Amino acid sequence: MDPEFRGDADHHDGTSDATPGGYPTQRRPGELAFALLLTLGSLCLLYNAYGISGVEALSAPGSVPMATSLVMVIAAGLVALRTARLPLVASETLAKDILPVMVILFIGFLIAFGLLLKPLGFVPTAALFLTVSIKVLARKSWLYTFAVALGSLAVIWVVFRVVFTVLLPAGIVPEAEFIQFFRSLLAGGAA
């Protein structure tokens, strides 16, 4: 088959292990920097692994970490060397094809989600996250945004809180009281 074919929606971004991203004979913007970063990171890991137990014995706790980080250093170094020799993809830029503003924005949203999850609680944080991200992505009216965001949040909340009984941070919303109210309502209705 044509190794370049990766489905219509793909743009050399890698859809699976069978069809990884990138180009076989060119390098993408930032690819070399990434490979160098991996090499550097692997070297740090190797140093750290040496510190675990040194080279005292083949069965020491540090032997497998040392072997793996050594493999990482060699593999990343080889990748960096090979990548350095390839010509840059002419039609791509870092800002347009690898790390568009939208991706950075969403990484920011997710960090904010993590920061707010504990203090604010799951329901308000998720409502905020869904509203903002759907508004940004769909660019439709606020009515549509609110309806879709809150509607889907309600479904998710019921499924996970009630069906899967997942504990989520309650935060400022009196969730337990709400569920209790709901239960007593149902119990009252059944009686």
Place this chain on the structure above:
Amino acid sequence: MDAFWAFMTVFTQPQLFGLVAIGTFAGIYIGAIPGLSVTMAVSILISFTFSWDVYPAISLMVGIYMGGVYGGSRTAILLNIPGAPSAIATAMDGYPMAQRGEAGQAIGVTTVMSFFGGLVGIIVLAVAAPFVAGFALRFQPRDYMLLALLGILLVGSLSNGSLVKGIFAGALGIAIGAVGRDPLTFTERFTFDLKIMQGGISFIAVMIGMFGVSEALSQLRNVDKQAVRQKIDKIVPSFGTIRKYLPLSLQTSTIGVVIGALPGTGGDIAALLAYDHAKRVTKNPETPFGQGAMEGLVAPETANNAAVGGAFIPMITLGIPGDAVTAIMIGALFIHGLNPGPMLMIDQPDMFWFIVGALLTANVFMLIFGLTGIKLFTRIVEMPRSVIIPLILLLSVVGAYAVNNSITDVYWMLIFGVFGYFMRHYGYPLGPVILGVILSRLLDENWRRAIISEREDMGRFFGGIFGSPLSLVLFVSVILIFVSQTPLWAHMKARVFGQPGAHDHKAGIDRR
């Protein structure tokens, strides 16, 4: 007789039967919606089902797995967007068929062939696994170590990408799995003296990050892509059509089972190899490949579903995952206190026969749901991505948080999500990372056991390898993977098989 009743568990308990049905139904849609993958769904599901009993949790996952592998074909045919990685090859001939107005027929044949492939996979699993498990009892620690290595290496060597990147990904996974306190001596490893690192990195956070967040971030690019609606006519294919492709489907099912059973490689690779095989053996297709050849649909779709049954063989008998999804299922079994490996088959054969029964049920439901409900299907698949992507991200956060009720896990998920995003873009496979994480402990423990039993002597260790046929075969396979990537291999191949250029040229003519 016990085995028979264990096999029947799923049929006698309505709750489990229902969960398999729900799982399969959900799986078909998860597989079909581009951006939602089975790997992602199963990794998020672990964190939601860990408070359940193990049977219901496995029922749901098995259903999603079976349905999801099939579901991707629908979007591949209708929209030319493979809904799941295993359907990449399906789009090549499925979409041209849909353009000709034969979408219904394409979906029908795909469904029946997926069922057939799935069935072959399950039968092979049921017959082969008990043998493999019996055989596996004789495995030495070094054999486990070599098998784990082989699994991590195979993904990189069988895919289209670079093996070196695959090796890096696998080693990275092993390193991630080693973080925390060493289980044997309690020494801290890769903790950088940080307290939060001592407990290790939650593998669920790594999985959800790599398969959920990174995928969702990649999909941000495709938000505005409009789906093209296709007219769908009669779906149920005629018996004659099925009979015509039966010989091919048997061959490609076999490819699927074997690739699935090899540690590490799953349906996506099986489908591509089967497509290649169909192209080679079909001398005179009615329609050329790439323009809507039926063979081009039959081959990948039988293979990817056959790979499901295949992937369970090493998972259950050896504790070594057959692909990324079974890697995650091993994680799920760990959480439920089960330890997949030859002892599981001996101590709890019920678990194995239950999985076989659940797979079979899922396969039948896949056929039923596959041949019905097409109108509803087109509606759901057209759900805008501007809504789906935020929902995936939300579920990923909830999933990562829920296992340990820890915000730290959410951050790990984010870190690995962003890291995985770059890995995807630069051609590093993600499967070996997950395999490495799951196999890290097995590799480490078996290496240390092996080398201690050889009194820390490398010479004796290799002596042991060369003294046992199994170890030798595994060792040679590992070496061959490396050799196959060197220029020496290409040179040898050229000498043995004649000029590679001439051979390829001839094959090219045959195809036309």
